[in-house]
Amino acid sequence: MPSTFFGWVGFLLKQYGGLFLSGTLTTLLIALTGTFFGFIIGLLVAIVRTIEIPRGMGPVKRAIRKLAHMLIGVYIQVFRGTPMIVQAMVIYYGSMQYLGIDMERTMAAILIISINTGAYMAEIIRGGIISVDKGQFEAAHSIGMTHWQTMTTVVLPQAIRNILPSVGNELIVNIKDSSVLNVISVSELFFQAKSAAGTYYKYFEVFFIIAVIYLVLTVTVSRVLRFVEKKMDGPDNYVICGSQSDSRSEIVVSKEQEQEVDRQWQSK
Amino acid sequence: MAEQVIEIRGLHKAFGSHEVLKGIDFAANKGEVVCIIGSSGSGKSTLLRCINLLENPDKGKICYHGKDILTDETINMPQYHAKVGMVFQQFNLFGNMTVLENCMTGQMKVLKRSREESMENAMKYLRKVGMEAYVGAKPRQLSGGQKQRVAIARTLSMDPEVILFDEPTSALDPEMVGEVLSVMQNLAQEGMTMLVVTHEMGFARAVADKVVFMDQGVIAEEGTPDQVLGSPKHERLQSFLRSML
Ligand SMILES: Nc1ncnc2c1ncn2[C@@H]1O[C@H](COP(=O)(O)OP(=O)(O)OP(=O)(O)O)[C@@H](O)[C@H]1O
Numbered sequence: 001m002p003s004t005f006f007g008w009v010g011f012l013l014k015q016y017g018g019l020f021l022s023g024t025l026t027t028l029l030i031a032l033t034g035t036f037f038g039f040i041i042g043l044l045v046a047i048v049r050t051i052e053i054p055r056g057m058g059p060v061k062r063a064i065r066k067l068a069h070m071l072i073g074v075y076i077q078v079f080r081g082t083p084m085i086v087q088a089m090v091i092y093y094g095s096m097q098y099l100g101i102d103m104e105r106t107m108a109a110i111l112i113i114s115i116n117t118g119a120y121m122a123e124i125i126r127g128g129i130i131s132v133d134k135g136q137f138e139a140a141h142s143i144g145m146t147h148w149q150t151m152t153t154v155v156l157p158q159a160i161r162n163i164l165p166s167v168g169n170e171l172i173v174n175i176k177d178s179s180v181l182n183v184i185s186v187s188e189l190f191f192q193a194k195s196a197a198g199t200y201y202k203y204f205e206v207f208f209i210i211a212v213i214y215l216v217l218t219v220t221v222s223r224v225l226r227f228v229e230k231k232m233d234g235p236d237n238y239v240i241c242g243s244q245s246d247s248r249s250e251i252v253v254s255k256e257q258e259q260e261v262d263r264q265w266q267s268k
Numbered sequence: 269m270a271e272q273v274i275e276i277r278g279l280h281k282a283f284g285s286h287e288v289l290k291g292i293d294f295a296a297n298k299g300e301v302v303c304i305i306g307s308s309g310s311g312k313s314t315l316l317r318c319i320n321l322l323e324n325p326d327k328g329k330i331c332y333h334g335k336d337i338l339t340d341e342t343i344n345m346p347q348y349h350a351k352v353g354m355v356f357q358q359f360n361l362f363g364n365m366t367v368l369e370n371c372m373t374g375q376m377k378v379l380k381r382s383r384e385e386s387m388e389n390a391m392k393y394l395r396k397v398g399m400e401a402y403v404g405a406k407p408r409q410l411s412g413g414q415k416q417r418v419a420i421a422r423t424l425s426m427d428p429e430v431i432l433f434d435e436p437t438s439a440l441d442p443e444m445v446g447e448v449l450s451v452m453q454n455l456a457q458e459g460m461t462m463l464v465v466t467h468e469m470g471f472a473r474a475v476a477d478k479v480v481f482m483d484q485g486v487i488a489e490e491g492t493p494d495q496v497l498g499s500p501k502h503e504r505l506q507s508f509l510r511s512m513l
């Protein structure tokens with residue numbers, strides 16, 4: 001048996017490396033897919049909530065719209081107002097005892113995270129949509145785009161860019177908080193760690209390793225997200241093509257040169 | 269008798285208890301340039317926004333070639349929007365798209381044109397407003413005057429019959445006003461029907477076929493630029509014109 005801290009860390013890694021790896025993969029799987037589906041749920045909810053009453057909307061459609069808004073309100077309240085650990089118990093055991101559905105545990109985990117994240121995402125995305133200038137809606141409307149076209153081609157791309165930091169934050173929260181799903185015995189990282197730690201009573205060593213793994217995951221994810229943000233913003237430079245004197249010339253313009261070009265343009 | 273493109277009868281619009289339009293009657297013939305002037309809050313923007321259905325009027329008729337767009341079921345709304353374009357004070361270019369994409373997306377989504385056709389058409393109008401060199405730029409990289417010229421090209425790309433301009437030069441630095449007005453003047457000469465809310469009296473005098481003075485939600489006076497700007501009858505119009513000097 002090892003006698004030092006690092007000796008134990010090495011020993012445990014050798015002994016349980018595979019277990020930790022599978023736990024890590026499960027954690028990543030449920031956090032990523034849960035965030036993804038939560039995002040989709042939030043998107044749909046937010047789009048429904050921004051539909052304005054078009055002219056000539058009948059009373060039936062109005063009633064449906066009102067009901068949809070009410071249900072959405074309840075959904076957001078309930079899932080933001082209760083802990084995910086409790087939601088997991090209620091959904092997992094509720095569907096088992098009363099609906100007779102014995103969910104596959106990883107599936108159950110993804111479902112719970114999706115629904116939970118959806119409630120937060122709905123608010124985040126709504127905020128993102130509100131942050132897009134009203135003039136963007138009006139311009140899209142004025143060239144004849146439908147609500148759906150306006151949303152998908154003009155508003156959501158800008159809203160999503162604006163809320164990307166918050167979405168990334170949700171993903172990071174999900175990587176960490178998926179650990180509470182060990183209560184329904186999902187074989188994610190925390191659950192695997194608990195079973196590994198119990199064998200040798202090496203709780204500190206095992207959870208030290210687990211902490212490092214969580215940290216590596218979250219740091220990596222935030223780096224990747226920042227890269228994506230940069231990508232979405234596009235280049236700072238643009239190309240001016242085909243100036244009058246030489247139609248094949250292409251000039252790459254940087255922000256600093258831009259004003260200079262402007263001034264030349266004005267004086268033409 | 270010239271063909272009426274837009275005809276408005278008894279148009280009312282209130283925001284809550286605040287009655288902004290109190291019965292507007294007016295018409296624009298094909299190829300006419302109508303300048304709408306009036307002090308702040310008189311309802312000029314609201315009128316244009318009603319024609320564009322950005323606001324829902326409470327009462328009255330807005331006829332496009334004799335068909336009331338508020339009640340006539342046979343009107344295809346996207347087509348109507350394509351035919352009646354709008355240029356905004358704040359440009360409202362789509363921030364997530366390049367100059368070229370701004371001028372293509374409506375053609376592809378609303379008019380269902382092919383990518384090639386849309387691009388060709390967009391380039392044609394970008395050339396017309398002198399912005400063809402900036403196809404790859406994002407709106408945030410352009411000056412105000414450039415943005416407004418792209419916004420005009422975006423509207424033109426839909427091949428409209430009428431263009432509504434709501435103070436197109438009011439958000440511009442003074443040195444950029446000219447470039448936008450000259451684009452508009454060219455359009456007018458080519459026979460585009462235009463309704464222009466403006467504070468540029470020089471433009472109204474030179475380009476308008478008709479000037480409409482709005483005051484407190486009604487049209488207080490209308491006529492040729494010479495009549496309305498040269499020999500105003502209404503006392504409030506006289507003081508408005510004095511304040512513009
Ligand atoms: N969405 C709205 N809700 C409530 N009041 C509004 C709304 N839009 C406009 N108003 C009010 O209607 C009145 C007329 O506004 P409008 O924008 O049509 O005036 P305007 O003639 O275009 O003025 P300006 O020259 O300042 O642009 C104003 O008093 C304004 O406060």
Ligand SMILES: [Mg+2]
Pocket residue numbers: 312313314434435
């Ligand atoms: Mg106005």
